[in-house]
Amino acid sequence: MHISPRLHVDKETPSTLSLSVVSHVFQMNKKRDLFEDIELYDEVTEIIPFSMGAPGPVALSECNAIMMEATAKALEDRSEDRYIFQYGPRQGDPKFRENLANFLCKEYEDSKISSDDLFVTAGATQGLHLVTTVMFDKDIPIFVEDPSYFIAIKILTKDLGMKVIPVSTDGGGIITEEFERLLLKERQENGVAENKKSPFTAMLYTMPTIHNPLGCSLSPERCKHLIRLARTYDILLFTEDVYNILYYHGKPPKRLLSYDERDDPQYKGNVLSNCTFSKILAPGMRLGWIEAGERIIKIVTESNVTWSGGCFNHYTSRLVSTALQMGLLSQHLKTLRKLYGDKMKFACDSLKKNLPETVKINPPDGGFFIWITFPETFDCAALAKLCASKYGLNFILGTSSSPTGSFKNCIRLSISYCEMNELKVGLDKLHAAINEQMKSTSAS
Numbered sequence: 001m002h003i004s005p006r007l008h009v010d011k012e013t014p015s016t017l018s019l020s021v022v023s024h025v026f027q028m029n030k031k032r033d034l035f036e037d038i039e040l041y042d043e044v045t046e047i048i049p050f051s052m053g054a055p056g057p058v059a060l061s062e063c064n065a066i067m068m069e070a071t072a073k074a075l076e077d078r079s080e081d082r083y084i085f086q087y088g089p090r091q092g093d094p095k096f097r098e099n100l101a102n103f104l105c106k107e108y109e110d111s112k113i114s115s116d117d118l119f120v121t122a123g124a125t126q127g128l129h130l131v132t133t134v135m136f137d138k139d140i141p142i143f144v145e146d147p148s149y150f151i152a153i154k155i156l157t158k159d160l161g162m163k164v165i166p167v168s169t170d171g172g173g174i175i176t177e178e179f180e181r182l183l184l185k186e187r188q189e190n191g192v193a194e195n196k197k198s199p200f201t202a203m204l205y206t207m208p209t210i211h212n213p214l215g216c217s218l219s220p221e222r223c224k225h226l227i228r229l230a231r232t233y234d235i236l237l238f239t240e241d242v243y244n245i246l247y248y249h250g251k252p253p254k255r256l257l258s259y260d261e262r263d264d265p266q267y268k269g270n271v272l273s274n275c276t277f278s279k280i281l282a283p284g285m286r287l288g289w290i291e292a293g294e295r296i297i298k299i300v301t302e303s304n305v306t307w308s309g310g311c312f313n314h315y316t317s318r319l320v321s322t323a324l325q326m327g328l329l330s331q332h333l334k335t336l337r338k339l340y341g342d343k344m345k346f347a348c349d350s351l352k353k354n355l356p357e358t359v360k361i362n363p364p365d366g367g368f369f370i371w372i373t374f375p376e377t378f379d380c381a382a383l384a385k386l387c388a389s390k391y392g393l394n395f396i397l398g399t400s401s402s403p404t405g406s407f408k409n410c411i412r413l414s415i416s417y418c419e420m421n422e423l424k425v426g427l428d429k430l431h432a433a434i435n436e437q438m439k440s441t442s443a444s
């Protein structure tokens with residue numbers, strides 16, 4: 001997650017768009033940002049949160065009606081009490097998995113999704129934590145794209161102490177030849193590590209669709225290459241499919257999971273798709289799911305941590321199940337795609353129009369983030385300081401998103417939390433800050 005204390009006052013946060021509301025929100029935002037590497041924002045009292053990858057008040061404003069309706073319906077049948085309030089089945093409630101499978105078939109335009117392949121989690125973060133802890137011994141290599149989701153890097157390295165190996169990317173996502181090279185190098189130097197917890201000898205934490213922070217999706221050639229490597233070397237492709245359904249143009253992007261064709265004679269099930277309702281409904285629900293083939297679902301379902309707690313978020317899943325069955329989420333998704341799509345277009349147009357030619361943006365395929373690349377010598381840390389101290393806005397530094405501390409000349413902007421008016425104000429300020437920083441760099 002990426003939420004500053006500002007979100008803790010959500011209940012009071014109004015959902016209209018007027019400028020007075022924006023300034024009211026600023027007033028409430030008097031505490032510091034939680035990100036450890038941008039504690040330089042401490043002194044700031046008013047921050048436009050371009051750092052935040054959470055839904056804003058408008059995106060959340062429909063959730064109350066959705067959940068009121070779904071909850072009333074889900075709780076109306078009292079004979080269900082003994083199931084809905086009980087520990088849930090380990091893999092997740094069958095009705096929920098069925099409604100979810102139907103929803104996903106429609107939204108991914110993929111008829112092959114089966115409820116047997118779905119496992120209920122308490123969100124993508126918990127999905128990552130569960131898989132890495134119950135499927136991998138600590139010394140098993142975990143390959144991570146450089147750059148990647150900045151908190152996942154910290155989870156894997158700091159919380160879990162895993163052996164993380166960074167893999168380079170380009171504008172199209174992970175460079176799969178580089179992944180192959182590093183994989184072979186690792187095997188040559190250290191042999192094939194013995195993993196007592198699952199048949200996988202390594203894991204790749206990857207975002208093949210609408211990457212965070214790059215915004216890009218992997219080409220079919222690269223997807224096929226990853227599948228070949230995964231099958232040959234018994235690698236788990238852990239795909240963080242958090243933004244897949246939030247595409248703003250055309251058809252849904254094809255997922256890496258669907259390249260691991262079950263009809264292939266070499267099929268074993270090497271891809272796990274880790275998903276969440278945080279971006280398409282509400283992060284407060286703490287509900288997500290894993291989609292994978294039988295051998296992976298079996299391991300997570302039979303783990304002791306799942307045995308002890310049962311389904312990781314059973315009650316909420318039953319409510320969301322009803323919302324799915326009533327068609328409330330498909331309707332909501334249409335609203336979200338328009339809301340975020342409009343903001344994304346506005347932000348990309350504004351950046352393209354106002355940024356100097358030497359500054360590049362990668363217009364994303366969907367999701368929340370715009371990755372901005374400045375000339376090599378540009379100091380983004382100094383820009384962050386200037387933005388915080390003089391212009392009242394923040395963003396994520398490229399270095400935070402990098403397991404190697406690279407990308408000093410890059411930043412990640414999020415369009416998700418700010419409403420349109422705040423976005424406009426913030427982008428004007430950002431352009432002014434960039435100009436000021438560029439002038440001072442060229443003068444020095």
Ligand SMILES: Cc1ncc(COP(=O)(O)O)c(C=O)c1O
Pocket residue numbers: 001002053122123124125126149212240242275276277278283287288
């Ligand atoms: C790539 C990625 N993974 C995981 C998360 C967190 O998801 P959840 O709220 O489901 O734990 C985020 C949120 O920004 C994300 O961008």
